[in-house]
Amino acid sequence: MKFLHISDIHLGCTRYQLAESPRDFFDSWIDVLQKYAVGETVDFVIMCGDFFHKRNVPPETMNYAFAGLSLLKDAGIPVVAIEGNHDQKHTDSDYSWLRSLANWNLLYLLEPKNLEGKMIYEPWDDGKGGFVDIGQARIFGSHWYGASANWAIPMLTRAIKENSRDGAFQILLLHTDVEGHQTHPIPALSIANLKELKSVTSYVALGHTHKHYEIDNWAFNPGSLEVTSIDEFRETRGVFLVEVDEKQNVNAQHIRDYRQRPFQRLKYDVSKCSEAQEVTNGVLNLVRNQARSAEENQPKPIIEITLQGHLGFPNSLLEQQKIREEAQKITDALHVRVKNHTAPIEYAVAADMGEDVSREKLERRVIEDLIARDNRYKVRAEEMAEAVIGSKRMALSDESPEKIVDFIALKI
Numbered sequence: 001m002k003f004l005h006i007s008d009i010h011l012g013c014t015r016y017q018l019a020e021s022p023r024d025f026f027d028s029w030i031d032v033l034q035k036y037a038v039g040e041t042v043d044f045v046i047m048c049g050d051f052f053h054k055r056n057v058p059p060e061t062m063n064y065a066f067a068g069l070s071l072l073k074d075a076g077i078p079v080v081a082i083e084g085n086h087d088q089k090h091t092d093s094d095y096s097w098l099r100s101l102a103n104w105n106l107l108y109l110l111e112p113k114n115l116e117g118k119m120i121y122e123p124w125d126d127g128k129g130g131f132v133d134i135g136q137a138r139i140f141g142s143h144w145y146g147a148s149a150n151w152a153i154p155m156l157t158r159a160i161k162e163n164s165r166d167g168a169f170q171i172l173l174l175h176t177d178v179e180g181h182q183t184h185p186i187p188a189l190s191i192a193n194l195k196e197l198k199s200v201t202s203y204v205a206l207g208h209t210h211k212h213y214e215i216d217n218w219a220f221n222p223g224s225l226e227v228t229s230i231d232e233f234r235e236t237r238g239v240f241l242v243e244v245d246e247k248q249n250v251n252a253q254h255i256r257d258y259r260q261r262p263f264q265r266l267k268y269d270v271s272k273c274s275e276a277q278e279v280t281n282g283v284l285n286l287v288r289n290q291a292r293s294a295e296e297n298q299p300k301p302i303i304e305i306t307l308q309g310h311l312g313f314p315n316s317l318l319e320q321q322k323i324r325e326e327a328q329k330i331t332d333a334l335h336v337r338v339k340n341h342t343a344p345i346e347y348a349v350a351a352d353m354g355e356d357v358s359r360e361k362l363e364r365r366v367i368e369d370l371i372a373r374d375n376r377y378k379v380r381a382e383e384m385a386e387a388v389i390g391s392k393r394m395a396l397s398d399e400s401p402e403k404i405v406d407f408i409a410l411k412i
Contacts, residue, residue, distance in 0.1 A: 001136055001169065004037045005240040005252075007048035007207030008224035010086065012061035015228070016302070018335055024261045024299065025053075026064040028225040031259040033068055036241050038075045044134045045077060047107075048207030049084025049144065049175030053228070057097045065097075069106040078134055079107040082141045082173045084207060108132050110141020110173065112159060119155040121163040131163060136244075138168040140201075142175070149176045149189040153196050160200040169248050172197060175207045181221065182209055183235070194219060202248055211235035212254055220252055226260060230304050233263035261334075262301040264292045270342050271309035274375030276317040279307070280326075287327045294332035303327065304337045311342040312375030318342075364389060380412075387411035 009029050014021045037045050052061065072079055081098065083089070089096035102109040105127075112130040113120040121130035121140065131140045140160055145152040156172070164170060177188035197204055198218060206221035210232050213221050223237030238256040245251075268286055273279045283305060294300040305327065307318070320338045327336045367385040372378040387408050394404045 001244045002040060002042045003137070003242050003244075004032075004040070004042045004045045005048070005205050005220060005222055005242055006032060006045065006225065007175075007205075007222055008050045008084070008210055008228075009047065010050055010053040010224060010226065010228050011064050012058060013053040013226070013228050015230075016335055016337060018302075020334060022058075022061060022064070025226050026068070027259050027299075029064075030068050030071070032225065032239055033071055035258060036239060036255060037072060037077055040241060042077060042241070044137070044139075045072060045079045046139065046171065046173055046205050047079060047081040048173050048205050049082050050086040050207065050224075051081060051084070052087040052097060055087060055089075055096065062097065065101065066106070069101065073106060080132060080134070080139050080141075080173065081107050081109050082111065082175060082207075083109070083144055084175045085144045085146065088144050103127050108139075110139065111143055112141065112156075119152075119159040121159050130159075133165070133168070136167075136169050137171055138163075138165045139171045139173065141173050144175050147187045150187075150193045153189065153193045157196050157200055160197075164200060169202045169244055170200065171203045171205055172201045173205045173207075177209050178206065178213075178215070178219070178221070181211075181213045183211060183232075191215070202244075203242070203250060210237060212237055214252070214254075217250055217252070222254065225258075227263055230263055230265060230302070233265065259299065261299045262292055263304075264301055265304045265306065266290060267306045267308055269309040270307055270311055274312055276313065276319050280319045280323055283307070283323050284326050284330065287330050291327065291331050291333075293330075294334075300332060300334035302335045302337075303331060303333045304339065306339045306341055308341045309343075312373065312378075314374070315340070315342070383411060 009025065011025050011029065012022055013025050051065070069079060083098060087096065087098055089099065098109050101107050108124055110124070110130055110132060113122065123129050124132040131138055142156060160170065160172065178194055179188045179190045182188045194215070204219040206219060209221055210224040210228065212223040220240050222240050223235060224232070225237065225239070227233050236256070238254050240252045241255055242250065242252045266286055268283045270279050273282065291303055292301040305323065318340060320340065323338050324336045327333070364385055367388050368381045371384045372381040377384050390411065391404050391408050394407060
């Protein structure tokens, strides 16, 4: 028996408001199906939640869903799915797009029932059910339980046990974070509770966490197909091509070789730069030396450049638009994003001056400190402060603008 395990396809996801973005998720999915479902003549495909990125599915996204599922149906490959947190039905409705796809015989959407506080599994029949048999496999579904996953596991274990098939390779589809493997600091299913399922399952097919991991050659999480946020770009993700022999030994191969949009994050420290042009030149040199460039017949990269450190001149002088445009010319990237995470040089205004200091001295110290934060003028802070204070006094004395300008010119 051979099957393909995928999860977190997120059809319809848009990154940075780029028109090309939704197509990226379809391209990854369809490439995986062609290479590792149809190309490997698998017996079935399992999808472990978040097939769609949102409950409200745009027409373009539904076209993508129909195209991929039709490809599998034409090849005679059944698809088994569960809901994830992104595509679950609304609590006040029995309808969802996943349910529609199941009604159109494009997939099996598996979910147990809850009857008087007890979890019930019923076999697939007439467009609904909690488990389905395909060859030597009995495949069970589950709901999205969120923070209640630890509470749900004992009930799932009991319900699966009551519906076990002798000699079957039993698979459970489960959309959840698992303790020690989650990417966000939120409550997760504990390893101890997860392992309760070992007594009733041969393979736990996980989804939800957008990175690959495995537990005891028994519980498998492939990761998302594509990057939904640039924060994920370093995570290992992909799909599992799983072969099961006659003795039910599992050989799960994690595969990453399919069409994906390249991402890169670069950082540049501005602290030693005294003017905006230095920042621009420094960033573009970094791009020339380290940035990914577009490759022929491959998706163009998305590059994010973060400016960090202490900025020694006004923030408004940064040439962010120029950096974006020049970096895009250098790399031929699909998109270049510049994020300004710099901070002004920390204030140290009159910190060591006594309480009885004169107003004149305090004013001079404040102005010198403000000027010294700008790297362009820090070596001339004293004379620049003299120009500021002198021109202020002249203005308060009703001196003419011409005289004030002449005074400033003389000082600087």
